[in-house]
Amino acid sequence: MQERHAQFWPRGLPRHLTVPDTNLFYNLEVSSVRYPDKPALVFYDSPITYAELKREVKRVAGYLQQECGVKQGDRVLLYMQNSPQFVIAYYAILRANAVVVPVNPMNLTEELRHYVSDTGATTIFVPQDLYPQVAPLMNAGLRHVLVAAYSDYLTTPTDLAVPEFVSAPRRQIEGEGVVLWSAMLARDARPGPLTAGPAELCVMPYTSGTTGLPKGCMHTHRSVMYNALAGMQWFGSQQDSIALSVLPLFHVTGMQGGMNGPIFAGATVVLMARWDRDMAAECIRRHRVNATQLISTMVIDLLSSPRVMEYDLSSIRRLSGGGAAMPEAIARKMQELLGIDYIEGYGMSETIAPTHVNPPERPKKQCLGIPIQDVDARVIDADTFATLGVDEVGEIVVHGPQVMLGYWNNEDATRDAFIEIDGKRFLRTGDIGKVDEDGYFFMTDRLKRMINASGYKVWPAEVEALMYRHPAIREVCVVSGVDARRGETVKAVVVLKDGFHGQVTEQDIVEWSHANMAAYKSPRIVEFREALPKSGTGKVQWRALQDARGE
Structure with missing residues (x-):
C-alpha cells in the first residue's frame, strides 16, 4: 500500500473512517x-x-x-x-x-x-x-x-x-x-x-x-x-x-x-x-x-x-x-x-462512488486524485499482477470498504472481477492508469478503448484533452477509425462552438492537431456533429460513436 x-x-481529516x-x-x-x-x-x-x-x-x-x-x-x-x-x-x-x-x-x-x-x-x-x-x-x-x-x-x-x-x-x-x-x-x-x-x-x-x-x-x-x-x-x-x-x-x-x-x-x-x-x-x-x-x-x-x-x-x-x-x-x-x-x-x-478524490487544498488537473480513507489502490501489470512503480502504466485495482460483494447471480463475472494481492481482495477496475511521484492517480484510458495505430498505443482521453485547446472546439470524442494501411487510426468527432460553423473545416482541425501533438496520435479523420451522444448520466457515449465508425 x-x-x-x-x-x-486534507488537513484535519483522519486517515481512518x-x-x-x-x-x-x-x-x-x-x-x-x-x-x-x-x-x-x-x-x-x-x-x-x-x-x-x-x-x-x-x-x-x-x-x-x-x-x-x-x-x-x-x-x-x-x-x-x-x-x-x-x-x-x-x-x-x-x-x-x-x-x-x-x-x-x-x-x-x-x-x-x-x-x-x-x-x-x-x-x-x-x-x-x-x-x-x-x-x-x-x-x-x-x-x-x-x-x-x-x-x-x-x-x-x-x-x-x-x-x-x-x-x-x-x-x-x-x-x-x-x-x-x-x-x-x-x-x-x-x-x-x-x-x-x-x-x-x-x-x-x-x-x-x-x-x-x-x-x-x-x-x-x-x-x-x-x-x-x-x-x-x-x-x-x-x-x-x-x-x-x-x-x-x-x-x-x-x-x-x-x-x-x-x-x-x-x-x-x-x-x-x-x-x-x-x-x-x-x-x-x-x-x-x-x-x-x-x-x-x-x-x-x-x-x-x-x-x-x-x-x-x-x-x-x-x-x-x-x-x-x-x-x-x-x-x-x-x-x-x-x-x-x-x-x-x-x-x-x-465501488458505489469514489475510491479516489483530489485533496481540495491541493488538486491536480485531469487527475483521479488520491485514495480516500481505508482504500488501498495500486497500478499493476495486467498480466503478472505485479505492482508497478512511479509513472508506469497498468491496470488500476482497488481494495476498500466500499467495494461491492460481487455481481448478483453471476459467479463467473464476480470471479473475473477480483484478484488477491498480499492477502487482500482487489477489484479489477479495467481502467488503465499510472501513479505519479506524489501518489496521485491518473487515468490513461479504459482498457477496451485503446487505439492501436500501426503498433502505437493511442489513449483517446489524452488526445481529447489536447484537442480542447483548439479555440473552436466545444466538445470532442476520440474513437478508432478504419484505415486500410494502419488497420486502426485516430478519429475525432467534434462539436464546434457557436460562431465557428462555416469558419473552420474538418481539414483545419486535422492540420491543427498534426501541428500540436505527436503524429501517431494526431486524428487523421475529423467529423463534425451538432451534438455528441450522451448517457442518462451525461457521459459521452464513445462506444456508440465507435460502433458507427463505418466498419
Missing part, C-alpha cells in the same frame, strides 16, 4: 429528529422538510410491506428521474428492509425486462410518463406498479421553466396491479420493525461493462454508508450545506453525493429532474447553493452559455465531479469565473 500521498492528505453500524434509513431518522422543520429537499422552489420526508417515507414503506408483500431482502425497481418521489421511494424501500434497484429512466421495455427477470422484482416505482414502458411487463414478473406524477410535489408557485414532463397534471392510470402515488399515501400504512442490518444488501446498481447484459453490483448498507459519509467529510460538508443535485440519482455519483451524503449530514438538496444549464445557474443564485457535482460535459455546457455572466454564482465554494477528465482550458475558465478549482474524483458502480 503506497503512502506517497500522505503528505497531501469509522462507519455507523446502522441501516442507511437511520440517517434520515436522525436528521428528521435533529432538523424537523429544515428543508430536506427543494424541488423547483417547493420545499419538503425533514419531518415531512420521513413521514411520507414511512407511509410508502408500510404500503410496500402490507399491500405489495415486500419482504426483507426483496428487490424493488426504482425507475425515475430526480424528484422527491425518487428520494421517498429509495428510503421507503430501505425502511421496508428491501433492496433498491435503481434503473436508468432512459431504458425502454426490452431493457427493463432484463432487470425484472434478473432481480426477480415484482414491484416497480415509475413516473406516469414512463408507465407505457412498464405496462407490457405486468405479464413478465411484475405485479405492482406504483405510478407517480412529479407535479404532485410542485406545491409552491414558481417562475422557473419547469420541464413539461415534471409539470404535467396527474393522470388517472388504471390497470391490474397499478396504484397511483397519491392513493398509496392515502392508504396511510405503517411499516413493521426495521430489521435489515449493516451487512445486508442495500442497493444494487447495474453496470453494463464491456460485454453482455448489465450486471447488478451487490452493495450492503455498510458499503453504501461508507461512501455517503466519506464524501461529506472529505469536503467538510455539514448541516447548513446547500447542494444542487442534478446528476442522476439512479447513478452512484449522484446517489451518494446528491442524496445519501446530504441526508446523512442534514443538509438541503436542491433537486433538478434534468440538466438545464440556465436553470442550474438560476437555482444556484436563487437558493445560494454552495456545493454541487457536475461532470465535465456539464461544466463545459454551463460555461458555454452566453448568459453565464448574468448569474451570481459566488455562493459556490465546491464544484466536484468525475466521469471524464476536465479539459485544461475549461478548468482555467472556471477558476477565472468562480475562483475555485474543479475537484475531480474517481469511482464506479462497483
Whole structure:
C-alpha cells in the first residue's frame, strides 16, 4: 500500500473512517429528529422538510410491506428521474428492509425486462410518463406498479421553466396491479420493525461493462454508508450545506453525493429532474447553493452559455465531479469565473462512488486524485499482477470498504472481477492508469478503448484533452477509425462552438492537431456533429460513436 500521498492528505481529516453500524434509513431518522422543520429537499422552489420526508417515507414503506408483500431482502425497481418521489421511494424501500434497484429512466421495455427477470422484482416505482414502458411487463414478473406524477410535489408557485414532463397534471392510470402515488399515501400504512442490518444488501446498481447484459453490483448498507459519509467529510460538508443535485440519482455519483451524503449530514438538496444549464445557474443564485457535482460535459455546457455572466454564482465554494477528465482550458475558465478549482474524483458502480478524490487544498488537473480513507489502490501489470512503480502504466485495482460483494447471480463475472494481492481482495477496475511521484492517480484510458495505430498505443482521453485547446472546439470524442494501411487510426468527432460553423473545416482541425501533438496520435479523420451522444448520466457515449465508425 503506497503512502506517497500522505503528505497531501486534507488537513484535519483522519486517515481512518469509522462507519455507523446502522441501516442507511437511520440517517434520515436522525436528521428528521435533529432538523424537523429544515428543508430536506427543494424541488423547483417547493420545499419538503425533514419531518415531512420521513413521514411520507414511512407511509410508502408500510404500503410496500402490507399491500405489495415486500419482504426483507426483496428487490424493488426504482425507475425515475430526480424528484422527491425518487428520494421517498429509495428510503421507503430501505425502511421496508428491501433492496433498491435503481434503473436508468432512459431504458425502454426490452431493457427493463432484463432487470425484472434478473432481480426477480415484482414491484416497480415509475413516473406516469414512463408507465407505457412498464405496462407490457405486468405479464413478465411484475405485479405492482406504483405510478407517480412529479407535479404532485410542485406545491409552491414558481417562475422557473419547469420541464413539461415534471409539470404535467396527474393522470388517472388504471390497470391490474397499478396504484397511483397519491392513493398509496392515502392508504396511510405503517411499516413493521426495521430489521435489515449493516451487512445486508442495500442497493444494487447495474453496470453494463464491456460485454453482455448489465450486471447488478451487490452493495450492503455498510458499503453504501461508507461512501455517503466519506464524501461529506472529505469536503467538510455539514448541516447548513446547500447542494444542487442534478446528476442522476439512479447513478452512484449522484446517489451518494446528491442524496445519501446530504441526508446523512442534514443538509438541503436542491433537486433538478434534468440538466438545464440556465436553470442550474438560476437555482444556484436563487437558493445560494454552495456545493454541487457536475461532470465535465456539464461544466463545459454551463460555461458555454452566453448568459453565464448574468448569474451570481459566488455562493459556490465546491464544484466536484468525475466521469471524464476536465479539459485544461475549461478548468482555467472556471477558476477565472468562480475562483475555485474543479475537484475531480474517481469511482464506479462497483465501488458505489469514489475510491479516489483530489485533496481540495491541493488538486491536480485531469487527475483521479488520491485514495480516500481505508482504500488501498495500486497500478499493476495486467498480466503478472505485479505492482508497478512511479509513472508506469497498468491496470488500476482497488481494495476498500466500499467495494461491492460481487455481481448478483453471476459467479463467473464476480470471479473475473477480483484478484488477491498480499492477502487482500482487489477489484479489477479495467481502467488503465499510472501513479505519479506524489501518489496521485491518473487515468490513461479504459482498457477496451485503446487505439492501436500501426503498433502505437493511442489513449483517446489524452488526445481529447489536447484537442480542447483548439479555440473552436466545444466538445470532442476520440474513437478508432478504419484505415486500410494502419488497420486502426485516430478519429475525432467534434462539436464546434457557436460562431465557428462555416469558419473552420474538418481539414483545419486535422492540420491543427498534426501541428500540436505527436503524429501517431494526431486524428487523421475529423467529423463534425451538432451534438455528441450522451448517457442518462451525461457521459459521452464513445462506444456508440465507435460502433458507427463505418466498419
